Amino acid sequence: MLAIVCPGQGAQKPGFLTPWRELPGVEELLGSLSEPARIDLLRHGTESDADTIRDTAVAQPLLVAAGIVAASQLRSEEDLPAADVLAGHSVGELTAAALGGVLSDEDAMRLVAVRSRAMATAAAAEPTSMAAVVGGTREDVLAAIERHGLHPANINSAAQVVAAGSAEKIAALGEDGPAKARVIPLQVAGAFHTPYMAAAREELAAFAPTLSPADPTLPLVSNAGGEVVTSGALYLDAIVTQVASPVDWEACMATFRDRGVTAMIEVAPAGTLTGLAKRELKGIALANLNTPDDLEAARALVREHAGLAPSDQEA
Incomplete structure (x- = not known):
């Protein structure tokens, strides 16, 4: 039983998209995502320094784009089984929405562009x-x-x-x-996921009707108490509410445990969520998909665990 998870803000590092640009089609994909993101994803992901990509309006679109790129390369082998469950931490929920078919890649980038700017504006209102x-x-x-x-x-x-x-x-x-x-x-710009973000939530709520969510192709675990969401409309509602509400990643991990997850892959820039899982989900297999060099091991993990409950592995 395999979970694919998507990191939140703070996971970004200078140059973290550099190794991916060498793969065929990646520069073109980042170029196509840059327009709805309203930033130059390739430049910020390969050249910009730590201070520049710490900016909420830059960091959040970069993270969503990076997850889309890494997942697209992971799935480039046609015979690869699908994961069993998806989840994202904070802005990673927008990545999960794209990977799970709730939003198109373009709409996920449009949404994160609005989200990141609205949150940055709300954060600037007071220290x-x-x-x-x-x-x-x-x-x-x-x-x-x-x-x-x-x-x-x-x-x-x-x-x-x-x-x-x-x-x-x-x-x-x-x-x-x-x-x-x-x-x-923490080196962050504001009190995210609290009532200080009420204005950002209102802006997202006004923007959300321009999107056309579909029901997910895979179960999505929500930051709102670890609930498994099978309705695209409800997942989008949760994303809107989430900017001014707590992220309960502990509950998400409890849901993984309850569903019999045996392996987890974190898409780029990876390490934060697998680090938490290493301490909280003892015994599950973990893989970080940070560079193309990680693809072979990640694909092997997918083939070994996708669709497998613990009892299937023991047989």
Whole structure:
């Protein structure tokens, strides 16, 4: 049983699309995606520095495009079985929407262009930030976040919650955090996935009717509590709501566990979500699809695990 997962903002690295451009058709694909994205994806993915691609309006389209490119190369072998389930973390849900057939590649890029700019504008309205709280007990961590007037924006695992809110309150959390936990400030532009993003949610809600979602070709696991979504319209609704609501990736991993997922492939730029799975989903096979050199191993993993429940593997 195979899951393909798509990373969220923060996973991008300077030059991470460079190895992919050498493959036939990739430059053309990035060129075709750049117009609806409203940025030069090839230039930013191969030449721009870390500060440039940290910009929300650049990072988010790059991440969605990178996932589309990596997945298209993975599936370029016609006999490759389909995955059993898809999921994305935060903006990775737009990548998953494209991979799962809910949105065309072009519409996914149109949507991420609006999303990224709306979130950047909302973030600029007042000084806000985010910090990862690692360790401690869930009860103590959530209590400390609430005590400081912050929001749990990302529930990434049993040992990691990302707090978000005003920059001043994030600094206070760092000085007076929960017991046995580390508070690590994140280099992000604002308090994503909190009520601070209400204006961005409204802008997305106004844009969404211009899209024509289809029902997914594969089950999609939503950041909203790990629910398995089989309606394209409902998945698009969840994407709109998600910008001002918490990302519950821990619940997504619980759904993988409940469905008997035996392997996970993370599309480029990979490593964050497989890292969480390594700690939370003991025993499953993991692969990072970061460069074309990773394609052979990833395809082998697909053939070994797609459509297989744990009992099938043991037989």
